[in-house]
Amino acid sequence: MEIVKRAFDAAFETREEDSSGIVTGRPVVLNSRTDLGFCDEVIDSGALQKTDLRDVRLCLNHDTSYVYARSRQNNGSSTMQIMTDSLGLTFTAGLDIQNSPKAQDLYSAIKRGDIDKMSFMFTIDGYEWENLKSDHPTRHITSIGTIFEISAVTFPAYDSTSISARDASALESVKRELEKARASLREAPDGADVELAKAKYFFMRRKNK
Numbered sequence: 001m002e003i004v005k006r007a008f009d010a011a012f013e014t015r016e017e018d019s020s021g022i023v024t025g026r027p028v029v030l031n032s033r034t035d036l037g038f039c040d041e042v043i044d045s046g047a048l049q050k051t052d053l054r055d056v057r058l059c060l061n062h063d064t065s066y067v068y069a070r071s072r073q074n075n076g077s078s079t080m081q082i083m084t085d086s087l088g089l090t091f092t093a094g095l096d097i098q099n100s101p102k103a104q105d106l107y108s109a110i111k112r113g114d115i116d117k118m119s120f121m122f123t124i125d126g127y128e129w130e131n132l133k134s135d136h137p138t139r140h141i142t143s144i145g146t147i148f149e150i151s152a153v154t155f156p157a158y159d160s161t162s163i164s165a166r167d168a169s170a171l172e173s174v175k176r177e178l179e180k181a182r183a184s185l186r187e188a189p190d191g192a193d194v195e196l197a198k199a200k201y202f203f204m205r206r207k208n209k
Helices: 101-112 165-187 191-208
Strands: 003-009 013-017 020-029 033-035 040-043 055-060 069-072 080-085 088-095 117-130 138-153
Touching: 003 020, 003 165, 013 101, 020 101, 020 117, 020 138, 055 080, 055 088, 069 080, 069 088, 088 101, 101 138, 117 165, 138 165
Parallel strands: 040 138, 055 138
Antiparallel strands: 003 117, 013 020, 020 088, 033 040, 055 069, 080 088, 117 138
């Protein structure tokens, strides 16, 4: 099972309620095209329909040693609520800004706009390739298996238009998948070959009658 990460503009909003700093944002954006350098990638509109969201943590820069909020079964007692909609996935988290200096720092950085990206850690259950014969094909992620964690990030490995080399292993994995898909395409007969094979088959049937 390969765990990968993607990042998008978060569109954060903040407000204070009682002792909590409330942060809302959108860590997963559907139908947004990301340029991976050698191909584009799109998370399709139905990719979250069967996603396991039973236990999702909110972290900073994917550092799971400290959890700022958590959604367990998305119940009312969780410190984070998550919801899927036609645009992707949104969250609302209550940061303990009264008792946690780390939470206070993160809340302040988001409120000031110093942090404005999010990334999420997930597994891929299904994908499809488009325009494999082109120099820059597109991989469509059709099904996300599990989302383990969402993060506010200072330097995202991915944003809406580009990718850095920090997540080189993920890039190499996509490259290998692309080469396998292209190899399968080269080995498969094209439409003309299929029609020729059909014509030969029916000709031989008529000849042998």
